[in-house]
Each structure stands twice: as C-alpha cells, then as structure tokens.
Amino acid sequence: MIRNPILPGFNPDPSICRVGDEYFIATSTFEWYPGVQIHRSTDLVNWDLVARPLNRASQLDMRGNPDSCGIWAPCLSHDGEKFWLVYTDVKRNEGNFKDAHNYIVTCDTIDGDWSDPTFVSSHGFDPSLFHDDNGRKYWLVLRWNHISNSVGGNPKHRAFDGILCQEWSERDGLIGPIKVISHGSKLGLTEGPHLSKRDGWYYLTVAEGGTGYDHAVTMARSRDIWGPYALHPDTHLITAKDAPDAPLQRAGHGQIVETPDGRTYHTHLCSRPLPGLEKRFSPLGRETAIQECEWRDDGWLYAKHGPVPQVEVPGLTDAQPRPTRPVCRTFNTRTLPPEFQWLRTPQPERLFTLTGKALRLTGRESVGSWFEQSLVARRQEHLSYRAETVVDFRPQSYQQMAGLTTYYNRHKFHFAGVTKHPEAGLSLFILSCPGMWPDGQMSYPMQPRPINEGPVDLAVIVTGATQQFWWRQGQDWNPLGPELDAAVISDEGGRGEHGSFTGAFVGMLCFDTTGLGRTADFARFDYHPVGA
Numbered sequence: 435m436i437r438n439p440i441l442p443g444f445n446p447d448p449s450i451c452r453v454g455d456e457y458f459i460a461t462s463t464f465e466w467y468p469g470v471q472i473h474r475s476t477d478l479v480n481w482d483l484v485a486r487p488l489n490r491a492s493q494l495d496m497r498g499n500p501d502s503c504g505i506w507a508p509c510l511s512h513d514g515e516k517f518w519l520v521y522t523d524v525k526r527n528e529g530n531f532k533d534a535h536n537y538i539v540t541c542d543t544i545d546g547d548w549s550d551p552t553f554v555s556s557h558g559f560d561p562s563l564f565h566d567d568n569g570r571k572y573w574l575v576l577r578w579n580h581i582s583n584s585v586g587g588n589p590k591h592r593a594f595d596g597i598l599c600q601e602w603s604e605r606d607g608l609i610g611p612i613k614v615i616s617h618g619s620k621l622g623l624t625e626g627p628h629l630s631k632r633d634g635w636y637y638l639t640v641a642e643g644g645t646g647y648d649h650a651v652t653m654a655r656s657r658d659i660w661g662p663y664a665l666h667p668d669t670h671l672i673t674a675k676d677a678p679d680a681p682l683q684r685a686g687h688g689q690i691v692e693t694p695d696g697r698t699y700h701t702h703l704c705s706r707p708l709p710g711l712e713k714r715f716s717p718l719g720r721e722t723a724i725q726e727c728e729w730r731d732d733g734w735l736y737a738k739h740g741p742v743p744q745v746e747v748p749g750l751t752d753a754q755p756r757p758t759r760p761v762c763r764t765f766n767t768r769t770l771p772p773e774f775q776w777l778r779t780p781q782p783e784r785l786f787t788l789t790g791k792a793l794r795l796t797g798r799e800s801v802g803s804w805f806e807q808s809l810v811a812r813r814q815e816h817l818s819y820r821a822e823t824v825v826d827f828r829p830q831s832y833q834q835m836a837g838l839t840t841y842y843n844r845h846k847f848h849f850a851g852v853t854k855h856p857e858a859g860l861s862l863f864i865l866s867c868p869g870m871w872p873d874g875q876m877s878y879p880m881q882p883r884p885i886n887e888g889p890v891d892l893a894v895i896v897t898g899a900t901q902q903f904w905w906r907q908g909q910d911w912n913p914l915g916p917e918l919d920a921a922v923i924s925d926e927g928g929r930g931e932h933g934s935f936t937g938a939f940v941g942m943l944c945f946d947t948t949g950l951g952r953t954a955d956f957a958r959f960d961y962h963p964v965g966a
Contacts, residue, residue, distance in 0.1 A: 436479050436747040437755050438682060439704060439721035443815035444937025445471060446645075446720035447507040447626065448701040449562075450691045453517075457691065458484075458544055459701060460510035460519060461722060464936045465804075466775040467782070469494045469505040470521060472544060477753040478699065478724060483772055487519060487539060487548040491780035494523065494551075497805045499778060501843035502934045503527050506534070507626055507687070509562035513571075516542050520573075522559040528586035530593070532578050534559040555608065557598055560641075564629040564659075572659060573602040574627040577614065587933035589644055591622035597640060599660065615661045618642050619652050619669050626687040629659070635733065638663055639671065639700075641687035645720065646931035648675045649686030651702055653735065666734055672702050672725055673741050682723055682743040683707055683714070690727070690735070693750060698727045698735065704743055708817060708899050708921055715899065715921040717814055717842075719937020758816075760962040765793040773812040773961075774941070778804065786810055792826070792955035797834055797946025801865065802844025802874055811841060811941020814896070814923075818964035821940045822893040827954040829854040835863065836944035836954030838892040840901060842923045843934055845871045849943060850903040850914055852890055852954075858882035862890070862905055864915045869928030880915035889957070894940065896920050897964070 441448070445461040452458075457475045469488030473481040488494040488505065496504045508521040519539050526533040536559070537551035554561065558578035565571055577595040584593030596614035603609050618624030618640050626641030635655045642652045650673035654663035674685045688702035704723045705716035726738045726747050737743075763771045768788045776785055785808045787794050798806040827836040829852060837851020848866045855861040861882035867874055886907055893904040893911065901920040904911045923938045925931060940961070944954040 436724060436749045438723035438743065438745050438747065439706070440478070440481055440724055441473055441722035442718060443721060443813035444719035445722040446703040446935070447687050448689065448703060448722040449509045449628070450689050450701045451510050451512050452691050452693070453512045455694065458510055459722060460508040462507055463505045463775070464502055465496055465499050465504040465778050466936075467494070467496065467778055467780065468775070470508045470519065472510065474544065477749060477751050479749050479753040480756050485545045487541065488521075492550045493539065493548070495780050496523070496778040499525060500527055500804060501845070502936055504778070507560040509628065511563055511565060513565045516540050517544055518563055519548065520554070520561045520563050522561060524559060530580040530582065530584060532559060534578065536561040536575060538563065552607075554602065560626045562628050563602065566659070567631060571602045571604075572629065573600050573608060574598065574629060576625045576627070587929045589623055589932055594623050594625060597624065597627045597638070613660055615659075616640065616654055616663050619665055621648065621650060621652065621670070624652070628689045630690050632729070633733065637690070637735065639688070639690065642670075643673070643675060643686065644932055645684065645686065645703075645935050647678075647684055647714070649673065649684045649703075650675055651686050651688055651700065655734070667732070668736070668741065670741055671727070671735060672700060672737055672743055674704075674743060677742045680742050681706065681745055684716070684720060685723070685743045697750070698729060699724050700727050700735075700737070702743065705925065706817070711899060711921065713926070715924040715926045717920065717924040717938040718817065719925055720935060758963045760960060762958070762960040764958045765956065766791060770810070774810050775812075776810050777807050779806055789955070792957050793942065795836060795942060795944035795954050795956065797836065797944045797952045797954070800945050800947055801839070801847065801849055801943060802867070804844075808944045809839065809841065809941060811839070811939035812961060814840075814938040814940055816963040816965060818897045819940075820893060820895045820962040820964065822891065822958075822960040823942055824889050824891045824957045825852060825942070825954055826889040826957070827852045827944070827952075828887070829860070829952060831948065832856055833947045834945070834952045835865070837862075837942075838894055838903070839941060839943045840894060840896065840920065840923050841939045841941065841943070842927065842936065845869060845874045846923050846927045846934075848901065848903070848918050848923070850892055850894070850905070851943065852885070853882075855882040858884050860885055860887060862914055864903065866918060868919055869922040871928045871933070879918060883914065
C-alpha cells in the first residue's frame, strides 16, 4: 500500500510526470533556496529527493521577496526528449497585486544542470505547459485581476479571473491568440491548471476553493483545447471540504499520471491538522499525497474510493514504505546535507561555509529579514520530534545571537540561542514571535540564563501543539525557559489559513545586527521523529 502523505512536511502543489518506469514529483519551495524540490520513485511508495534545479543566481534571486512568496506551483513535464519545468517567482503577495513572473527551464536529465530561465509572462501565477500529441505546446496560467476587492490573506473570487491558454513555441515564445478557457466551478478561486488528453478529449484539472479547508481538485473537459469545457458530473475529483473529520484535509492542486500498465493516479496537496485542538493548525504545512483513480464508461475520471482522500492507497507493487528513522548529521564534509535549505539568496557563501569540522554560520541580518538571514534549516516532517545541535559562539554584544530555532516565517518562530546580555553576560536567551502580525513584535519568554564559555548543546522537543527547549554544558539536559506554543508555527498561526502557506522548519540560526559578521560553529544536527 501507498501511505499518504508520500512527501511529508511542506511539499505543496505536486506536479507529477512519468518517464519510462520512473515517476517524478516537483513541489513548491516558496522563499526557500534552492528553488523547487523534485523527488523520484519507481513504485509510488518511496520517494527520494533528486534535484533542486533552481540553484544559482542566473536562475533565481529572491532577496526581498516577502514571506510565502517566491517559487509557486511548478509544473514538471517531459516531451520525449527533455524535461521541462515552469514556475512562478512571486515578488509581492499583499494587497491587490501579486507581481508574479513566470519562467521555463529545461534539462536533459532530472539531476543535471538546468538551463537559465526563459521568461514567458506575468499574467498571474500557477503556469503549466501542455505538450499536445501533434507536437504543439500550450501555456496555461491564471489571470490575476487586481481591480478587485481581493487582499492578501483574504482572497476573493473576482481576483481569480480565469485560466488563460496560448500557444507557445521554443523559438518564438507565446504566439497566436490568447483566450480564457475556463472560470472553473461555483466554488471559485480557480487556479493551478493542468491539461491532459485521452481519446480525443482535453481534460482540464484546476485547484479551487483557496488553499485552506475548502480546497478541491475540479475537472472539466472539451473536444477542443480552446473550449468550451464542461464540468465533471461530480464537479470535484478530490476534496475534503465536506469531510471535516477526514485525516487528510485541504486536499487540492495536483496532476494526473498514467502507469505503464494503464492505471491512473492523481497527486494532490493536503494537510494533517494537529489533533484535539479547538482550532485547526497545520505545522507540517501542505504535504503531497496521491490517490488511485479510474476512468469510467462515461469517459470521466473518478477517485476510486470517492473524492475524500484516502490515507492508504493500493500501490503498483508489494513495496513497503521505508521505516521512520532518525537523521543525524555531523558537518565533517564540504557539502550541506540534502534536507537543509536556506532563505532567498543565491549567495549562500555569505551565510555559511562547511569547514570540514562544522557548519559555520556568519551572522547577517535579523531573524525575519527578507534579504540576508543566516538560517540553515530542515522541514518538520512529523507532528512530534526532537532536534538537537551543538553551537560554539563567542558573542560580543546582545546584537549577536546563535542557536536553535523552530521557524515558519518572520511572524512565527521560537529561537533559543547564545548571546551576551547587557546584565547577565554570556547567556542563553529565547526570542519568540508567536504569530504577531503585521508588526512581528517579539516576546521574551525567559530571563537570560548565564552559561560558561565553550560549546553548548541545544535541543527542542515538539509534541503536537507544544514545544520545550533544552540545554546542557556537561552531562545533564536541563529545560530552557517555559513550554511554548508550537501550534502557531503553522499555516494557520497568526493571520489564519490563507495568510501564509509554507510549513514549519527546525534549524540553526545566527544573526549579527552590528554588521560585523560574527561567526558561530555548529558541529552536528540530529532530527529524531516521534510517531508518524
């Protein structure tokens, strides 16, 4: 059986394609660098990260991109000769405008050096590229209407002004007429278009209802690529909007894939809210799941077990999901382990280096900066976990701090680290921003805890909606500060379900607002899952 989610922890907007017996899924990375995650599988059960293709300045520079901007909704395809990846770089999300620029990159192999981007258009976001069986290619993208009452965090239907289609040529770019081919269903907020073709029909799937708890995959079809498109008899192929108790919520935005033996699956994003809370919080962000589907006699695709997403889905083989194991890293090589990313900048050498003995962070701008923030972190993939690191830092003032953080964005984080407090001297201190928007005002949950010079072990234990920092210099672990609210480090924390839509990270952070670039060495980082 396939067990969902197949890509746990902040892997949204899954675009899937098959090449031979291999399957590839590309997911959004937003402000995290490098851009786009691509995973590979041969059985749809176990997936390996094989590429982050947007990894150099000529391809991507997100310095200054606000939270939850950056790389939205990639579409991955293969035309028989090479891979194609289209994506949006969103430069603004608040207010009526989006400033969404859309590009194409290509590569002969999934893990090779991808091309510099070709700009296509800035009509809106969520582009896709459809390769028709006659060799022609078509560009699809949402058209964004800024002359509407939509604002960031409170989307309105009028801003989602239909799905545009236009022919695209590798030599000439966009060519011929441009047309709105669909406005979706009454659910609205229509985005994320993908086209496929079967028996002479063009099938259009879109994401609708916003990326919160009304999310859905909606299907329509037409004999002509330009429409008109008739809606599916059930309208929605996959959704949990009418099943509030389903374990997988917020299901929507995905793509069809056919297996070599003719079976059909459809990916979709989803979330797993923390159980037992009055309000729903999803710290793991939007994750990737997959459902088995079937073509019925009426020529329409249906989710095999109904539109509500299933946790366990029949797979292709008798492959078993890999067991959950700790991931323990010692930074004794010159290569950053693959699970780690940083924020926005194509110049990571200004943020960190690997010395062969440690990961050395150079303190840059403050925690929450949209330009240069020395944060190296990995996704939270489990509702409960323990993370540990050891930091060696010699600060000269309270404007310098290095340590361990649970981080969502500049409005939602907890940070425990070493600093030099004006009264207490060399100390451990906690900075916290529990969803305070829009100003991002911090709170200070504890008085500074004096420590001795030298390395300090730091840990955090997250148990569902709560977290506790720990520290030691010597043998025994000691709690650091009070128990903190971990639920706020989630999509719904602060502004609510449409206000931000990435996921929680845990990692190592150093800032130096003196501008002098004080460095901190981290010798190891361990991530221990607890449960699923």
